[in-house]
Amino acid sequence: EPEVTQTPSHQVTQMGQEVILRCVPISNHLYFYWYRQILGQKVEFLVSFYNNEISEKSEIFDDQFSVERPDGSNFTLKIRSTKLEDSAMYFCASKREGLYTGELFFGEGSRLTVL
Amino acid sequence: GENVEQHPSTLSVQEGDSAVIKCTYSDSASNYFPWYKQELGKRPQLIIDIRSNVGEKKDQRIAVTLNKTAKHFSLHITETQPEDSAVYFCAASDQGAQKLVFGQGTRLTINP
Numbered sequence A: 001e002p003e004v005t006q007t008p009s010h011q012v013t014q015m016g017q018e019v020i021l022r023c024v025p026i027s028n029h030l031y032f033y034w035y036r037q038i039l040g041q042k043v044e045f046l047v048s049f050y051n052n053e054i055s056e057k058s059e060i061f062d063d064q065f066s067v068e069r070p071d072g073s074n075f076t077l078k079i080r081s082t083k084l085e086d087s088a089m090y091f092c093a094s095k096r097e098g099l100y101t102g103e104l105f106f107g108e109g110s111r112l113t114v115l
Numbered sequence B: 001g002e003n004v005e006q007h008p009s010t011l012s013v014q015e016g017d018s019a020v021i022k023c024t025y026s027d028s029a030s031n032y033f034p035w036y037k038q039e040l041g042k043r044p045q046l047i048i049d050i051r052s053n054v055g056e057k058k059d060q061r062i063a064v065t066l067n068k069t070a071k072h073f074s075l076h077i078t079e080t081q082p083e084d085s086a087v088y089f090c091a092a093s094d095q096g097a098q099k100l101v102f103g104q105g106t107r108l109t110i111n112p
Helices: none
Strands: A006-008 A011-013 A021-026 A031-037 A043-050 A053-057 A065-069 A073-079 A088-095 A112-113 B004-007 B011-014 B019-023 B029-036 B045-051 B056-059 B064-067 B072-077 B086-094 B104-111
Touching: A006 A088, A011 A021, A011 B056, A021 A031, A021 A112, A043 A065, A043 A073, A073 A088, B004 B086, B011 B019, B019 B029, B019 B086, B019 B104, B029 B064, B045 B056, B045 B064, B072 B086
Parallel strands: A011 A112, B011 B104
Antiparallel strands: A006 A021, A021 A073, A031 A043, A031 A088, A043 A053, A065 A073, A088 A112, B004 B019, B019 B072, B029 B045, B029 B086, B056 B064, B064 B072, B086 B104
């Protein structure tokens, strides 16, 4: 069964450093997402991406965040200057069709620890 | 925007008993309501979903009910087993939105 894959599984970084989290969505999917989950809390929407552009973003997704689909297979989340409060599990997700049809598939997550 | 409230935050039941988790949503335009199960350190995985044109859906021991008028939906797990222990999240999405809005999660513990 195809899966969304994410790397790295865990990254530790110093405050102020740039971080890039990588995702390979399922190959025939068209909609891509980043969510985050602070330890013990709910899953929060960050950004959605379709047709090579951001379709929606949350208040969390400020100027420090960016997403890119550089080569037709990878989907990356960049945090330019990390803050302590960016420590969380970041989930990539993808979907074949529009959001209200079918299942959203999540990756295993990338745990980011900012020191 | 959409706001989803989920209760209870923790639930402990005896193996074999039933568990019920409830969610309410705020946006009457929402029409898709999935439930995700997340085991410790793992990704959320869809276990069942329901659309607003249906009042109830069942899949073996799992069922979901939807009351559009009251804007709430519930997950029912019957004959619970130890492997049902996990955190369960409800979510809602409307037809025009590009995202799911999740509830706060319910930590379900099945006691043997």
